[in-house]
Amino acid sequence: MDNKPVIIGVAGGSGSGKTTVANKICRQFPEQSILMIEQDAYYKDQTDLPMEERLKTNYDHPLAFDIDLMIEQIGKLIQREPVEKPVYDYANHTRSDETVPLEPRDVVILEGILILDDERLRDLMDIKLFVDTDSDLRIIRRLLRDIQERGRTIDSVIDQYTSVVRPMHLQFIEPTKRYADIIIPEGGDNVVAIDLMATKIKTVIEEKTRDGSENVTRS
Template sequence: MAAKPIIIGVAGGTGSGKTTVAKEIFHQFNEQSIVLIEQDAYYKDQAHLSFEERLLTNYDHPLAFDNDLLLDHLKMLQEGMGIEKPVYDYANHTRSSEVLSIAPKDVIILEGILILEDDRLRDLMDIKLFVDADADIRIIRRLVRDVQDRGRSIESIIEQYISVVRPMHLQFIEPTKRYADVIVPEGGQNQVAIDLIVTKIRAIIEEKAIL
């Protein structure tokens, strides 16, 4: 690689559309070397805890993430080294024994609810995005996702949202808006914002002489 990779951070609350935005950007650069890194893959290993103890994990708190490992991996990718990205097992509430081998790329999209909360991660980013959506839209999206993809009951999702997700969003996620270079309303539906961001990324790529 001719230069250090560009790192684009895509943050936002649960159900905001940040994953959709990240994937839309990703697909715009298919002709280039690009990788998507999800902060969710870096939830801390909880193998040392009992299953009952793991069930008490607050996944919306900054301390749930192994940002030290994520930071090390991002720096390795910047230096042209491959990484073994962890895989999180949501059924067992701990890190899986599997890993994904990721080769260094020219563009890295880092996506997650709290990537802008850690100043060490922010300092690595060339562009910082915060994807915004109304709270009612976000809870509906979370309901659909957790029922369909994670086999959870509606009652448990609502209880978790009220007791954990909403207060954590207000305390830790919403305040990170101030660190964003661009706030993207309406998430993945905002094609104008996505097109503008892609144009900016291409300009940075050309400036860094990656192409």
């Protein structure tokens, strides 16, 4: 379709700086119609499971996500249809009854640890990024975030990182780097890479706009 939005995927491990990269790219387009969607919103609904089962959820595994729903909603946004994005309730380890209404935009940024894992999702993307940050920086950032924002203890964060986060990163997240068009080292601190990405996105938008105008002229 002529007015298909530009779809950008931003992947990377926990604490890599992918959210910062996505936000900084957004700020490069103050006049542009842009939308950011976090993969975390699409964790599976676990309402039918008892709490003790929900507590066992491995949030770093591909099966934790309702990718079918995400693909369905991205498809609707591509067709310029509004959607109701789910909200995840971390306190109860299941999907909330609330939703967030999203209107179609010219640029849609998809951000998440496993956003490049599913081929169907990758096929919807015009540009695929992987934010590649050293593991020591990622664990420090995760440690600070979980202690300051989520009330976790140092021991619990380290235990979760060594038993779940790190092995899942090596098994599932790191391998998706090969699908990226561009790899950004050091996350949001890489100003040059972010500026280059913004330039590339502007080029893609201009090409789509030009192609759309030519199609209208020919018709």
